[in-house]
Amino acid sequence: MQQFNSQFADIQERLRATLPDASLVETQFNGCPGLRLALINPDFQTGPLPSQVMHAVIANPAYWAFCWGSGLALARYLIAEPGLVTGKTVLDVGSGSGVAGIAAALAGASEVIACDNDADALAASAANAVLSGVDLSLCSDLARAPVCDVALLADVLYDRSNLPLLELTRTLARVVIVADSRVKVLGDPGFELIHEATALTEPNLGEFDEFANVRVWRATGTGNNAG
Numbered sequence: 001m002q003q004f005n006s007q008f009a010d011i012q013e014r015l016r017a018t019l020p021d022a023s024l025v026e027t028q029f030n031g032c033p034g035l036r037l038a039l040i041n042p043d044f045q046t047g048p049l050p051s052q053v054m055h056a057v058i059a060n061p062a063y064w065a066f067c068w069g070s071g072l073a074l075a076r077y078l079i080a081e082p083g084l085v086t087g088k089t090v091l092d093v094g095s096g097s098g099v100a101g102i103a104a105a106l107a108g109a110s111e112v113i114a115c116d117n118d119a120d121a122l123a124a125s126a127a128n129a130v131l132s133g134v135d136l137s138l139c140s141d142l143a144r145a146p147v148c149d150v151a152l153l154a155d156v157l158y159d160r161s162n163l164p165l166l167e168l169t170r171t172l173a174r175v176v177i178v179a180d181s182r183v184k185v186l187g188d189p190g191f192e193l194i195h196e197a198t199a200l201t202e203p204n205l206g207e208f209d210e211f212a213n214v215r216v217w218r219a220t221g222t223g224n225n226a227g
């Protein structure tokens with residue numbers, strides 16, 4: 001508990017570096033027993049923000065302080081279908097809060113690596129793993145991530161410039177699972193649609209209804225590194 005308390009203080013400080021009035025609140029989720037995440041307070045101020053706060057948020061958005069709808073839908077799916085990850089090594093690409101990777105660990109993955117290019121997100125993933133009582137390793141650069149059985153990408157394709165991450169991830173994993181509410185067609189024939197679900201981002205950002213519909217696709221790795 002002492003370990004989590006110091007990690008919690010650290011990520012709260014990281015959040016307040018951009019949003020001085022925000023707090024982190026322990027949050028639990030229907031359909032995800034055991035999953036606990038420290039997320040931004042649901043009544044956080046959305047605007048109007050002072051211009052220097054707005055600039056800080058845009059420069060360093062705390063995506064990790066939210067559990068995105070795609071991550072939540074994927075977490076529920078993995079917990080309902082543990083055979084997807086039980087006994088397997090799992091790489092959570094764009095881990096944010098760590099939601100998908102922590103759910104994989106709760107579903108019985110043998111090892112989980114959270115990968116994010118935002119150092120604050122890695123600190124949050126580590127803290128939330130402790131809060132949820134699971135082990136997680138960290139990786140800050142996907143190009144240096146180890147080969148694994150299953151790679152997860154939840155709500156990482158919001159930025160179309162991230163599409164090349166799909167191909168890179170396929171060289172690192174035997175199976176790649178993508179969950180996304182913003183992309184309707186992946187445009188890669190190697191991916192098959194395996195699941196659809198409804199889930200809202202927590203805390204609720206008041207997003208358009210269409211972003212509550214999450215699609216989950218699966219592809220086999222291309223095997224360049226997967227051996």
Ligand SMILES: C[S@@+](CC[C@H](N)C(=O)[O-])C[C@H]1O[C@@H](n2cnc3c(N)ncnc32)[C@H](O)[C@@H]1O
Pocket residue numbers: 063064066067068069070071072093094095096097098099100115116117118121142153154155156158162165
């Ligand atoms: C919208 S958040 C989703 C977080 C989490 N998967 C979820 O569903 O709640 C996207 C995350 O992807 C991370 N990300 C974006 N581009 C990345 C890249 N090239 N490599 C690793 N992480 C990246 C961001 O830092 C952010 O934490």
